[in-house]
Amino acid sequence: MKPLLASIFLLACAVAPAPTLANPFETKLANGLRVIVKEDRRAPTAVHMVWYRAGSMDEKDGTSGVAHALEHLMFKGTRNLKSGEFNKRVAEAGGRDNAFTSRDYTAYFQIVPKGALPEMMQLEGDRMANLKLEPKEFAAEIKVVMEERRLRTDDNPTSLVHEALNSAMFQAHPYRRPIIGWMDDLEHMTWQDARAWYRAWYAPNNAYVVVVGDVDHREVFRLAQKYYGAHKSQILPERKPQNEPEQAGIRRVSVKAPAKLPYLAMAWKTPKLRDVQQDRDPYALEVLAAVLDGHDASRFSKNLVRGSRVAQSAGAGYDGTLRGEASFTLDGQPAEGKTIADLEAALRAELKRVQDEGVSAEELARVKTQSIAAQIYKRDSLMAQAMEIGGLEAAGVSWRDIDVLLEKLKSVTAEEVQAVAKKYFKDDTLTIAVLDPQPLENSKPKKPSGAVRH
């Protein structure tokens, strides 16, 4: 194994941007807007993204979903642009665009031929400050959002389980609320709620721009000054910590929905990455997740799906780079003839094996190889590179630390993986959510919901 790994490591060093080249480049405008540019001249295209550090975790009870609803409304008119014109301009430039809202942020992007970048920056700069919210547009669009909720959540049993899991796991922390919002909150949302959200959070000092592609960073900085520089910075609403009190006892919830296979999700509260240099446990937790479910030869695939055949599917996940509170999740569907209890026991047994026996050098090496290869493959996609930069920045981690994160991951030892497996997987901080499948014929359509507005 040694020669194989050695050559991959060398390659990673070779392809990683050398510090002297300073690519990506970053600047900060006087109004607080940060601009990060990564020059990648492979093809005559560019990705332009604007990230606002305002997501569902910044919402208040009663207006859950407003961050996401506003994302929809950002495609309506501004003081300078008619409704629908934004998408039209992007399309005519040969580009495509969209946006997404998470618990931590709201982000907008356009992928365009490089010549269209100035126009995209002009458009984004305009809607950062000049959005025109109209009651009539709001009334039609909030119905679209409700349809989105029906599609993604109400008719999707796995989503319902995750919604229940989050709201059981978090009682004080805002991660308890679904990003898309509770249906009742959507029904009672007003255009003024959306306007208040926009006024509170859409400010240059709460945003950053990420551009990746066939561009010159000095030119992008100049354009950023031109199109974003005139907006005033503003005082942002206070962000209360809303830390979750320590959980003292297992929590279980179940959801009934039309389905055939049961589904199980188990989530433990774990630390997140706070100090890129000093922290150790978040890296070890990431490696643990990869040993269990990082690739085709990982333990869950090998032992639970192929080996004992207790699982139709099984997964492990940990995301330590976020603004709120982190958790480590195991989930899966029992194979036919097996029960939720069988699967839960099997998942716990896999954890116990790591606690008792640790992980092997080969498993560690595989995790490292996978993360290095993934980093190189990522360079085949402008969007993946822009997402990496933007996603880390949203969590308060600088793009400058991308290589550090990889190095830290590579430095995790077998002892550290075993130690986090012992430390964090106690029943007292565990929440379990299950899908209790109901036969179709026993299920009635839910009563009509959704306000009718004309």
Place this chain on the structure above:
Amino acid sequence: MRTLIFILISSLSSTQAFAGVKIEHWTAPTGAKVYFIETHVLPILDVQIDFAGGGAFVPAAKAGLAGLTRGLLDAGAADMDEEKIAGRLVDIGARLGGGADSDRASISLRTLTTQPEREAALDLMRTVLSAPTFPQAVLEREKGRTIASIREAETRPDAIAGKRFAAAIYPDHPYGVSPTVDSVSAITRDDLVAFHRRHYGANGAVVSIIGDVSRAEAEAIARRLTEALPPGGAELVPPPVRKPQRAMIRIPHPAAQSHVHVGLPAISRSDPDYFPLLVGNYTLGGGGFVSRLMKEVREKRGYAYSVHSYFAPRKLEGPFEIGLQTKREQVDAALKVVDEVLTDYMAKGPTPQELAAAKKNMVDGLALRMDSNAKLLGYLSAIGFYGLPLTYLDDFPARVKAVTAEQVKAAFARHVKPENLVTVVVAAD
């Protein structure tokens, strides 16, 4: 390592890898058709091999065979079991992908081009393609998982709608057949072995290669990957498609939203109306937020989150489909809007402004569709498998620009006939 660092970085910053893509094409000594793009910007190699081994070549009683055959290639090969294969791939950072659709069975490899990783990855790909063992025990397990997925899908409104739509627009044709519990249960190891022997032949295989290798290396790779395959026979074509009768099918389901499909079998990949329909559909429902369906159904009325139309040409007539999901109480109102939009578009075609906007997006946006090795690999394999001209990408702008509103109208009239339109609504009141 300094030299290498310097070379890689200077190439990263100065090379226009995709300006004027040059596709090289030849036939390997094994009979396989090879399509190649040389690009050294990244130290990676992508290879895909396509065979006429999709679901269209399977009898209905064994539906699921194409997917299982493809899926089990890496479940055991030569002297390796599935754990060994999975472990080896992971150790070298390589990825195997692919699957089976109606026409094609595909296997793709992404690997680093460092040695020995590249050689190990290609060896592995060759072995799983040429010497799969299809172990009985793995087959039984995977049949079980497939059946569980089918049973689960039978509860999901989107899956029910998709299967029912395919069955309705392709009566008595393999394009309309989906795997069932019975058909998967009936599949045996002998079926897999025979399907592999018949459909994974070197003669007829399409090998697409893009990445950090030379032409000479690509020639060696194509030969090496296909020389141990079964020889393969004559070109395989699915049976002819028969147009369906106009129908409205409503299926009960407790979901909050109705799932709607409207459509019919439209054109094959080689149909001369391909460009008029591609350009024309942009305005109808293919152009995302700027399409007529999106404006009328979503923007104006808030009836749906997602509404679209597309043509998906295949070896034979692939589907034209309009799809949306809407609150079940308003599905008839939404269907009425769809009908009005389609009828109006069929009668009048795109306006000059719409046509110009469609062309501008498609021509200027071509750069976006070919700005990565992964995307170009997709074009290579489509060009190879469907026998498109090597100059397809070069010709694309001129072909798009040449489309007239009259051609769009005429093409829609030829291929989207109201008397053949099938509507499927799942979760209807």
